Amino acid sequence: MRYDVVVVGSGPAGSVTARFAAERGAKVLIVERRSEVGVPVLCAEGISKKVDSYNLVEGTKWKAASMAGARIFSPDRTMVRLSAELAGAETGYVLNREFFDKELARGALKAGAKLLVNTLATGLITDGGRIKGVRIKRFGEEFDVEADIVVGADGVESRVGKWAGINTTLKPHDLETCAQYTLSNVDFEEGYSDFYLGKQIAPGGYVWVFPKGKDVANVGIGVLASLSKPGEAKRLLDEFIASHPDLKDGEPLRFLAGAVPVAKPIEATRDNLVLVGDAARQVDPITGGGLMASIEAGKVAGETIGKAVELQRFDKELLSEYEERLRQTLYRKFERNYVVKETMLGFDDKTLNMLADSLKDYNFEELSTLSLIKALVSKHPSLLPKLKPLLKAR
Amino acid sequence: MGKPKAVVNREVCLACGGCVSVCPEDAIMLVAGKAVVDKKGCISCGICVKTCPVAAISFEEVTK
Ligand SMILES: Cc1cc2nc3c(=O)[nH]c(=O)nc-3n(C[C@H](O)[C@H](O)[C@H](O)COP(=O)(O)OP(=O)(O)OC[C@H]3O[C@@H](n4cnc5c(N)ncnc54)[C@H](O)[C@@H]3O)c2cc1C
Ligand code: SF4
Ligand code: SF4
Numbered sequence: 001m002r003y004d005v006v007v008v009g010s011g012p013a014g015s016v017t018a019r020f021a022a023e024r025g026a027k028v029l030i031v032e033r034r035s036e037v038g039v040p041v042l043c044a045e046g047i048s049k050k051v052d053s054y055n056l057v058e059g060t061k062w063k064a065a066s067m068a069g070a071r072i073f074s075p076d077r078t079m080v081r082l083s084a085e086l087a088g089a090e091t092g093y094v095l096n097r098e099f100f101d102k103e104l105a106r107g108a109l110k111a112g113a114k115l116l117v118n119t120l121a122t123g124l125i126t127d128g129g130r131i132k133g134v135r136i137k138r139f140g141e142e143f144d145v146e147a148d149i150v151v152g153a154d155g156v157e158s159r160v161g162k163w164a165g166i167n168t169t170l171k172p173h174d175l176e177t178c179a180q181y182t183l184s185n186v187d188f189e190e191g192y193s194d195f196y197l198g199k200q201i202a203p204g205g206y207v208w209v210f211p212k213g214k215d216v217a218n219v220g221i222g223v224l225a226s227l228s229k230p231g232e233a234k235r236l237l238d239e240f241i242a243s244h245p246d247l248k249d250g251e252p253l254r255f256l257a258g259a260v261p262v263a264k265p266i267e268a269t270r271d272n273l274v275l276v277g278d279a280a281r282q283v284d285p286i287t288g289g290g291l292m293a294s295i296e297a298g299k300v301a302g303e304t305i306g307k308a309v310e311l312q313r314f315d316k317e318l319l320s321e322y323e324e325r326l327r328q329t330l331y332r333k334f335e336r337n338y339v340v341k342e343t344m345l346g347f348d349d350k351t352l353n354m355l356a357d358s359l360k361d362y363n364f365e366e367l368s369t370l371s372l373i374k375a376l377v378s379k380h381p382s383l384l385p386k387l388k389p390l391l392k393a394r
Numbered sequence: 395m396g397k398p399k400a401v402v403n404r405e406v407c408l409a410c411g412g413c414v415s416v417c418p419e420d421a422i423m424l425v426a427g428k429a430v431v432d433k434k435g436c437i438s439c440g441i442c443v444k445t446c447p448v449a450a451i452s453f454e455e456v457t458k
Contacts, residue, residue: 157411231449259412
């Protein structure tokens, strides 16, 4: 088998990369270990309405609910309300990811890419150190797929980068370990994605409640792995649900375990190699949201790969145009939000309560870091030293 | 003999990939929908054990 490009992984990052590369004329193969694209779902399924402007999905099945905004609860349950536009890349719609991922994959196939499910990539094939494809295994048989470019879109557990010599190992300090129920029979304020913060509730992370429709919601937790103990995520989530009046009678339709990188993006290109999505740690370090990032980065990666195939140039110098373009946009935001993540890790529950108290009546229309910090500090001056790092990161 | 190695309880593992992404020795892989530890590579650091959201990994079953 011979292709211009072989993409490992049919998640959002892989499918979007494949689509944009194929649209520019590249011959693309996607290989997916799972037997069904998008299943099982390992996600809270929140995404910004910005996704509409990319025009990548058709129909309505991919969308479960539409959000007016987000509500953030401090440990003493002081609430801060944000409109969807201001709440970031995870608030807007709540998806049905099994359909969403299939729609994205279908878009790639319509553009001419091919897809093999039930197909595990097991290693790179190289020639004198040069990457020239991947080894795959399907239905017990092994094959070589030759390609000029290998794309690692293989998610948080990525191995493609490692095979190429990129250190993709995450420090426990840079990973959220997650558990989530999809609960039926629950009560919530319709149209709001809820976030609960606090050291007791979710050390180094948060609990989320994302409504999927009438009385059904994704209720999950992320705990920073460095602050976790075996089974901690599930244990704390069970505790939270049991103590929450609107959730405690919920009945689970689904349970999942998950892992989210909250790191800085890593090197994402080598000669003949591109990493994208969770594999490149392209996730917002504050929220753990990676769907919009996978789409934005996948588009840029696909366009760059398309250009590489047109020019028949597969060197890092050309491929890293993709990273250069992200450095102006996505990566700038992630670098800044990494500092915010680090700063927030230092906040105790009292500080979080003060923050929420300062913000509960804040007019978020005029949102800028400076005006925000002014508002915070004018009500609780003792917050200033704690917020100093954010002023630098602006 | 030697130190106990990490062992995955296949009935509990939900294939989230968290342990794979933090193992400093690249000693865990997802195979057929479950995490599997390569005992030769494992240095018994315990990072994966702490990370697992459903407590599927332990050191209890010492290698023979
Ligand atoms: C609990 C949880 C909640 C989340 N909530 C949100 C949220 O609300 N909003 C948001 O924006 N983000 C959220 N995220 C993050 C989001 O799910 C990821 O950022 C997103 O899925 C990344 O897409 P991807 O394409 O990079 O990887 P994935 O979607 O993980 O896709 C990787 C694919 O590669 C395949 N694969 C891996 N290895 C191989 C191999 N060797 N051979 C063949 N195939 C392989 C996998 O089977 C998989 O299909 C959440 C994550 C978790 C765990
Ligand atoms: S962290 Fe736990 S649930 Fe996740 S893959 Fe590893 S053993 Fe399985
Ligand atoms: S104990 Fe350490 S070395 Fe062994 S599998 Fe777990 S993370 Fe890897």
